[in-house]
């Protein structure tokens with residue numbers, strides 16, 4: 001096991017071991033760059049992963065105090081993991097590329113009351129990295145992997161889609177092994193993807209990137225290590241990361257460069273908490289952009305109460321999607337598009353999410369139809385607003401004495417019409433197959449945390465450049481979904497991974513050129 | 517009756533374990549001494565909330581016990597419980613438990629916007645729809661890994677779609 005000295009300032013420190021951090025760290029280590037990865041959570045082994053939502057939420061979910069405002073749940077604004085592997089443990093693995101127009105949010109949508117910008121990057125430029133990400137993750141329908149076999153719920157969505165005339169219905173684009181791949185087995189359709197995959201068929205950095213990085217001898221994972229502050233030198237370059245180790249003792253790791261991948265909310269929070277005399281408002285925040293323009297997707301869920309059994313809990317929890325509505329077509333009454341995805345909910349989730357607040361026969365009659373429930377989860381383009389974001393609470397502190405994050409989110413006026421359209425699509429789909437009842441519902445908790453430290457061509461519009469490199473501090477990198485200039489409609493992780501691969505190349509080149 | 521509707525414990529998000537327990541955990545654990553009158557009322561209230569015909573009374577009692585364990589460690593629970601009981605009785609115009617089922621439901625409706633109700637509802641919901649007997653009733657088998665998942669056990673066995681697609 002490789003161990004680096006705390007005083008070794010030749011290492012790159014990566015904060016977070018999830019989709020962004022785990023991939024970046026491994027890519028650097030593979031290229032011979034020494035990396036220390038600080039991860040706030042502990043390290044699970046396969047024996048710790050069980051088919052039990054409650055137990056796994058206790059083992060994996062990020063539960064440190066946060067405050068939600070606006071439309072967000074006040075106590076639990078966002079759902080993510082605190083564990084080695086990050087939220088790639090909870091995720092359901094839908095892995096789809098952004099469309100070309102989604103990289104040009106400002107130009108394409110020309111929205112009022114929006115702080116939208118175009119990405120300083122095009123689809124064409126990202127394509128080779130998308131391909132590498134798909135190879136890395138074993139995305140179904142790529143690299144010779146067949147589409148994931150459709151489970152009942154996805155077959156139902158596909159049948160409804162055919163009746164509605166949708167054409168782009170697929171179970172490709174899922175980072176779950178449709179055949180054995182990369183030393184991991186084929187999906188057994190166990191149906192507990194959100195609780196961590198017991199057999200490792202679903203891509204997660206816990207059992208892919210992390211052990212691969214460790215095998216290089218250029219990587220040290222420090223689990224149970226919460227980064228508290230990033231320090232800088234007199235020249236204003238970052239120089240070390242202060243963190244609390246597993247015993248709560250304060251440690252300091254020196255660094256040549258620091259890459260932050262704490263899943264948007266924690267990334268912005270860490271930069272804000274790293275204020276100093278030179279950077280009174282936090283690192284890389286000279287233009288007040290850290291924490292601004294937070295995005296989480298417009299989300300709609302819907303249940304269809306079908307005439308026959310569906311057993312949607314069987315099999316991959318998000319094993320396919322319908323892409324026809326991803327286009328930008330303002331005749332629908334809103335800008336941007338959305339994805340219609342297969343979904344599955346346990347009885348507790350049905351009661352809590354779809355029927356939240358209901359009781360009596362209204363609830364119990366629906367619950368007794370559980371096996372006939374079909375489900376969809378729809379994610380749509382979220383229009384940037386500078387008022388949506390992350391800031392520090394003025395008084396409340398967490399167990400480390402750090403100000404807790406306050407996450408504020410309001411709908412843009414584009415969201416209402418999009419949500420209505422998406423709900424109608426779900427309704428039409430389920431009703432085309434004879435649904436007796438369709439229940440659309442809102443989800444007031446973010447699973448996709450984006451923006452908040454976005455990349456921008458003009459330094460005044462964002463925090464980092466097209467490589468995720470902070471405009472203000474050239475050895476500080478943003479390495480997760482916070483970089484997103486806009487949300488696009490699709491689930492973000494494939495793009496996060498592609499950006500991390502690309503950023504690793506940039507860091508290596510900058511190092512070889514003596515510029516880092 | 518409390519007029520303020522606080523949806524503190526409304527997790528309209530997902531079914532996360534223990535999240536209900538996230539909100540306000542401290543103190544008052546000692547004030548939870550068993551008080552059988554309260555205990556019975558809680559189980560009876562859970563019957564009103566989730567009136568499945570084929571669920572045994574003992575399940576409601578177990579759920580009440582689990583919910584109580586969750587609630588009792590919550591800050592301010594003892595007072596909230598007292599207020600809630602008083603509100604229920606006031607709405608009932610008599611001790612709430614002395615009423616018939618229909619009247620219990622009506623009185624519960626009256627207090628359904630109170631913080632007491634929300635708090636009890638969230639705790640009870642969380643425990644009730646995690647209970648194996650309730651899963652069995654609704655047809656959810658729970659853990660599947662030890663049986664090899666559903667790859668060979670019907671993950672794609674839906675057989676009525678062609679008919680539904682052909683229907684006018």
Ligand SMILES: Cc1cc2nc3c(=O)[nH]c(=O)nc-3n(C[C@H](O)[C@H](O)[C@H](O)COP(=O)(O)OP(=O)(O)OC[C@H]3O[C@@H](n4cnc5c(N)ncnc54)[C@H](O)[C@@H]3O)c2cc1C
Nearest residue numbers: 016018019020040086087092093094227262263480491493
């Ligand atoms: C239920 C669910 C389903 C999902 N399904 C999909 C899907 O189908 N497709 C998709 O594309 N996306 C999905 N997502 C989102 C996906 O999980 C995230 O986009 C992705 O994991 C984000 O990567 P990340 O690197 O930014 O953060 P994470 O993967 O969350 O990793 C961040 C890590 O950083 C650690 N950390 C944070 N702060 C600190 C600190 N200060 N010090 C040390 N460590 C720290 C955290 O503990 C965590 O392990 C889903 C999410 C959820 C919750």
Ligand code: SF4
Nearest residue numbers: 187188190191193197
């Ligand atoms: S359905 Fe497949 S990916 Fe999901 S948990 Fe089961 S085996 Fe893993």
